[in-house]
Amino acid sequence: TVDHAAKTPVTLLGLGAMGAALARTWLAAGHPLTVWNRTPARAEPLAALGAAVAATAAEAVAAGRLVVVCLLDDASVAQALDGASLAGRDVVNLVTSTPAQARARAEWVRERGARYLDGGIMAVPPMIGIPAAGPYVFYSGSPGLFAEHRDTLAVPAGTTWVGEDPGFAALYDVALLSAMYGMFAGVAHAFALIGEEKVAPTELAPLLSSWLTAMSGSVAKTAEQLESGDYTSGVVSNLAMQVAGTPTFMRTAEEQGVSAELLEPYFRLMRRRLAAGSGEEDLVGVVDLLRR
Numbered sequence: 001t002v003d004h005a006a007k008t009p010v011t012l013l014g015l016g017a018m019g020a021a022l023a024r025t026w027l028a029a030g031h032p033l034t035v036w037n038r039t040p041a042r043a044e045p046l047a048a049l050g051a052a053v054a055a056t057a058a059e060a061v062a063a064g065r066l067v068v069v070c071l072l073d074d075a076s077v078a079q080a081l082d083g084a085s086l087a088g089r090d091v092v093n094l095v096t097s098t099p100a101q102a103r104a105r106a107e108w109v110r111e112r113g114a115r116y117l118d119g120g121i122m123a124v125p126p127m128i129g130i131p132a133a134g135p136y137v138f139y140s141g142s143p144g145l146f147a148e149h150r151d152t153l154a155v156p157a158g159t160t161w162v163g164e165d166p167g168f169a170a171l172y173d174v175a176l177l178s179a180m181y182g183m184f185a186g187v188a189h190a191f192a193l194i195g196e197e198k199v200a201p202t203e204l205a206p207l208l209s210s211w212l213t214a215m216s217g218s219v220a221k222t223a224e225q226l227e228s229g230d231y232t233s234g235v236v237s238n239l240a241m242q243v244a245g246t247p248t249f250m251r252t253a254e255e256q257g258v259s260a261e262l263l264e265p266y267f268r269l270m271r272r273r274l275a276a277g278s279g280e281e282d283l284v285g286v287v288d289l290l291r292r
């Protein structure tokens with residue numbers, strides 16, 4: 001039996017794919033849960049599991065101190081919370097936003113008498129509530145507030161504290177997701193390349209997957225080089241050699257009838273760095289070119 005009285009009540013605004021997944025884990029763990037969603041029908045399955053359904057966001061916010069927001073974007077947060085009385089509330093905003101939006105939202109919430117934590121979810125909905133899948137959320141903002149609610153916030157996914165600046169969770173979140181999109185771009189190009197041959201995508205997939213895992217070791221090395229400023233020690237495949245190889249990638253794309261538009265921007269940066277006399281370096285110098 002679950003002791004509901006001992007569990008922190010949670011108010012959750014937003015029952016999209018992610019919000020609904022979060023809601024189920026709090027209900028399963030015995031937290032009293034009040035939910036609100038702009039489209040009320042999305043609350044019905046959760047009501048059947050024991051959630052209290054509020055008719056308005058303001059009514060949901062009034063139900064308890066801890067208010068978790070999982071809406072589409074920052075604009076929808078402003079719309080949903082407009083008119084709700086936030087005084088005395090602890091707002092945890094899990095919406096993907098920019099660091100500047102998160103800082104501004106923190107200030108907006110503080111001005112309304114509430115405390116604020118920002119969160120960046122590093123998971124897709126099916127990972128929520130499955131610790132073995134490795135879901136976690138970056139949190140930033142008031143450290144005291146984080147400590148107070150950590151146990152409740154840890155129910156759906158692990159918690160990783162990244163600092164007092166409320167913009168940090170968004171910054172870490174977007175940095176990791178940006179790297180993910182770079183990987184998706186490379187994977188799309190690889191599948192497009194083999195598309196005209198008699199290679200089934202499912203044959204390529206395990207090879208591609210294990211190659212990307214092997215190459216992920218370069219992340220730690222890049223970080224060390226950025227911190228030391230030494231871009232040439234321990235270089236295995238220098239920039240000059242790699243730039244010399246780029247025409248092969250461009251010609252292969254052409255031969256296969258595949259657009260190189262995903263590869264070309266990265267190759268352009270490599271060539272610029274080489275032209276600046278950095279042929280003996282690793283690829284890390286590209287980071288400096290990106291920083292304006």
Ligand code: FVH
Pocket residue numbers: 014015016017018019020037038039042070071072073075076077079080094095096097121122123124125
């Ligand atoms: N799903 C994912 O894979 C990613 C994983 C990483 C984190 N993201 C972020 O999580 C936020 C919510 O994402 P979601 O997956 O729940 O998104 P949807 O299923 O599209 O649901 C959107 C909810 O937002 C409500 N909504 C949209 N606009 C408004 C508005 N103007 N006012 C009030 N509510 C609004 C929408 O309501 P409805 O359409 O059902 O009425 C949904 O509840 C997001 O920041 C991701 O980037 C997810």
